[in-house]
Amino acid sequence: LTSTSHSPVRLARSGFYYTGRNQECVCFSCGVHNSDWTGSSVTDIHTRLCSECRHLNGHDVTNIPIGSNNSSQSSHLLSESSKRKSSNKNAKQSVLENRNRGQNTTHTQCQAPNQNQRPSIPRSNHVREMLEPLGINFDRPKYPSYSVLATRISSYQQWPSYLTQTPRDLSIAGFFYVGYGDYVRCFFCGGGLRNWEPGDDAWVEHARWFQKCSFLLQNRGVDFVTLVQSVQNEQAETTLSENLPSSLDIEQLPAAVKVHEMGYSWETIKATYIQLNKPVSETVTVEELIDEILADKVTPPNPSEGNSQDIETNPQSPSPPADENEPSRTYTANSTANADLSNELKSLSLKDETEVLLDENRRLKEQRLCRICMEEDITIAFLPCGHLCCCAHCAPAMRKCPICRAFIKGTVKTYPA
Structure with a gap:
């Protein structure tokens, strides 16, 4: 396109890409072809050829504006552009503003400024409130x-x-x-x-x-x-509640002793004192205690109750089972030798099985160790890759997953089953 008067940036902003043949360009949205770029501007030519182009009217959500600094901001711009119309100039200005905000800001968002639209921070807070009960962490260290x-x-x-x-x-x-x-x-x-x-x-x-x-x-x-x-x-x-009477203080009060002599238990009297909510220094009369007990419909216990004891019969303990490995005296010498040989084979197989289990247990313990410090157990899962490779102490220092090298966007605490 060296002979045309229009720059490649203007052509690309209008939605055209070069086919490689002479001056022919194609719109990525409506698919219109054009080779004659003389006279009018690129936008006028595009409008004359296809006035219903979605990109030209600002309805195409698949376009990524020039100057986007990262994929996360671009993807957010795609979702936002489907909800409102915005000019290319405003979109480019929003991208440049987000580029200057810094890389440590959580939930950075790219969108065109609008006086009538609220900022999208409450939306991210709402998502955070939904994910916090699940144990998903998207925060970054302050230091x-x-x-x-x-x-x-x-x-x-x-x-x-x-x-x-x-x-x-x-x-x-x-x-x-x-x-x-x-x-x-x-x-x-x-x-x-x-x-x-x-x-x-x-x-x-x-x-x-x-x-x-x-x-x-x-x-x-x-x-x-x-x-x-x-x-x-x-x-x-x-x-x-420091001024409330203790159990020992209640048992020494004259009114409590009188009520106890009437047949009421200490538990009932103590519960009544707690309901009265009076300190030890304040005098409580017998009438007040009785009135409170009767108000709660508490009756004195029957002295005859609780004196009888249940007689439990202890079943005879079963006799220990006979040793199945003990050879009978009626066995012959050949059968005894065969039994000894069988026991030796069983002991050898048991030793081999024990060694296998110990090796497997050792390997499992090594797999659970943190890949960074090799001391603590792995407890943190990285998102979105889902790899388990770090403990809770080493995970905050990671920016990329040590296994797949993907950027870590969140973490989750895990527990072994």
Whole structure:
């Protein structure tokens, strides 16, 4: 196309591709052919030849605009273009804007700007909310340089020696040392902790303050985080019930002793005190206890009940079975020799079978080891390839699958059956 006045970029933007014969070009959408490019513009020529072309009218969803920087943005543009009409100029401007956003942004999207259209961030949040209960993680570390466990451990060179928390325990929990005081930060969620006290556990504090961290959830699970949160709530409730009387205090109260002498059990009296919700310092009368018991329709137990004991008969233990391998005295010498030979053959076959099982068990254990550290078991599956090859500590440092070299777009915690 050296003799035509139109540039190849304009021809391609209008939907034409070169056939290799003279100046003949073909539209990829409507299939119209043209060899005469003199006079009008490319768009006018295309409109004159085929005014119903879907690409020309902006309805063709198979076109990839010039300047798309990655396949993920292009595929998203294809899905968005089927929902609205957009000019080529706006589409190209949107692609350039997405190129300048950075590569670490999660759920980057390519679309033409529109004043009347909401941003697509809520849609990605909705998808994330649907996938989080399934254990699928699409997050990326906030500090990827500390994704490797050894790198996090090496950051604790100036860690205060008086603290009981060790650098290895903190690093395993995902924290690296910031460099001053006792301030640490999670490499994945970016949460920071300080003012460590003796007895503080790194995993527990991680779950207490940053319960939505994906690294925490994949390593310890949702049950652990739920347990830590419930314990924290129970501690707050415990402070409210410290003034309630204990079981020993109730048994020493005069009113409780009087009611117990009437035939009511200590369990009933204690339950009644809990329902009254009164501290030990406040006097409770016998009438209040009786009224509360009668309101709950609790009757005193019958003294005759519970005194009889069931007589259980112990069945005679069966006699131990006779040893089947013990040869009978009636056997002849030949039969005894044959039995000994059979036992030797069985023992040899049993040894061989044991060795085979041990070798198989050893191979299975090696297959379950992480391909990176060769210490921990494999627990993380990469998406979309689905390969199992890394433990929970090594997986955050991977950008490509070590087996198929495909880019990792998500991870899932797996458990052996």
